[in-house]
Amino acid sequence: MKAFGWILxxxxxxxxxxxxxxxxxxxxxxxxxxxxxxxxxxxxTDTEIQARLNIVLFEHNHVLHHRININVYEGRVxxxxxxxxKKMQEDAVRLAWQVxxxxxxxxxxxxxxxxxxxxxxxDKWISTKLNxxxxxxxxxxxxxxxxxxxxxxxxxxxxxxxxxxxxxIIEICRTTKNVKKVVSYMRLMTVLxxxxxxxxxxxxxxxxxxxxRVEKEKKSKPGLNKGRWIQSAKGKNSKEN
Numbered sequence: 001m002k003a004f005g006w007i008l009x010x011x012x013x014x015x016x017x018x019x020x021x022x023x024x025x026x027x028x029x030x031x032x033x034x035x036x037x038x039x040x041x042x043x044x045t046d047t048e049i050q051a052r053l054n055i056v057l058f059e060h061n062h063v064l065h066h067r068i069n070i071n072v073y074e075g076r077v078x079x080x081x082x083x084x085x086k087k088m089q090e091d092a093v094r095l096a097w098q099v100x101x102x103x104x105x106x107x108x109x110x111x112x113x114x115x116x117x118x119x120x121x122x123d124k125w126i127s128t129k130l131n132x133x134x135x136x137x138x139x140x141x142x143x144x145x146x147x148x149x150x151x152x153x154x155x156x157x158x159x160x161x162x163x164x165x166x167x168x169i170i171e172i173c174r175t176t177k178n179v180k181k182v183v184s185y186m187r188l189m190t191v192l193x194x195x196x197x198x199x200x201x202x203x204x205x206x207x208x209x210x211x212x213r214v215e216k217e218k219k220s221k222p223g224l225n226k227g228r229w230i231q232s233a234k235g236k237n238s239k240e241n
Contacts, residue, residue, distance in 0.1 A: 046072040049101045053077065056095050064088045068109060071148050073157045075103035078185065080150045082112040106185060108155060115151065123149040126178055130154065133172050140169060145186065147173075152180035160186050161194065 050072045057065040063084065071078040077096050083089050089109050096105045115123075127149040134142040145158040154173045160166045166186055173182045 045101055046074065049075065049077070049099055052099045053096060056099060057092065060091065060095055061088065064092060067114070068092055069148065069150065071146060071155075071157055073146055074159075075101050076106065076157065076185070077102055077104065078106045078108065078148065078155060078157055080108045080148055080155060081110075082115060082151075083109045084111070086111060108150075108153075108183065110151075119151065122178060123152070126152065126154070126176065130173055130176055130179075133176070134169065137168070137172070140165060140172075145169060149179075152178055154179055154182045156182065156184045156186050158186050159189055161189055163188065 050070055053070050067081050067083050069080045079092055089107060093105050093107050096102055127147055130147050134140050134145060145156060148155040156169065170182050170184060173179055
């Protein structure tokens with residue numbers, strides 16, 4: 001019985017509205033939290049808010065907690081998913097405002113029957129595809145953008161450098177297969193945040209992929225290695241021609 005209690009506790013702690021499409025997004029978001037515009041402190045605060053929301057909703061109504069998806073960015077709470085009744089929608093919003101640190105509540109839930117496994121799988125595929133496309137685009141800072149997909153509708157939450165970056169993010173999402181609609185709750189960076197990003201991009205080390213590319217380029221151009229000191233077979237130092 002005690003073992004069952006621990007399993008239930010861990011399940012409640014890490015349950016995110018039972019939505020598999022949020023797993024990839026959450027994993028990507030935690031890869032480099034210190035480089036996000038909200039910073040490590042902001043990430044920790046959002047994680048705490050989300051944990052408290054999960055507990056509050058579960059204690060109020062476990063069915064509501066099971067049906068709703070929760071995403072928090074800079075204290076802005078985004079609710080998505082299919083809820084059984086209008087009353088549940090109202091309860092979720094009311095309870096969210098009772099959690100310390102919540103700055104805004106965005107209710108994008110709908111009233112309807114539960115989604116099928118096929119619907120979940122399709123949303124997961126879209127989410128994974130979009131996160132990959134955004135991550136691979138050098139003009140987009142994907143670490144500041146969280147993607148939530150429900151019923152083919154893409155919800156964007158986070159921060160972007162400017163309208164040009166935002167338009168590109170939306171265009172990538174809009175043109176991806178099976179995406180029905182794109183709803184953006186992204187905000188534009190302030191001047192201070194732009195300066196912070198510029199400093200970070202100047203100081204950061206090249207990625208492993210970039211380092212590998214440079215190494216391969218050097219090997220493909222022997223002329224770049226001329227003048228390098230090497231160890232000869234006899235153990236003496238000599239200089240390449």
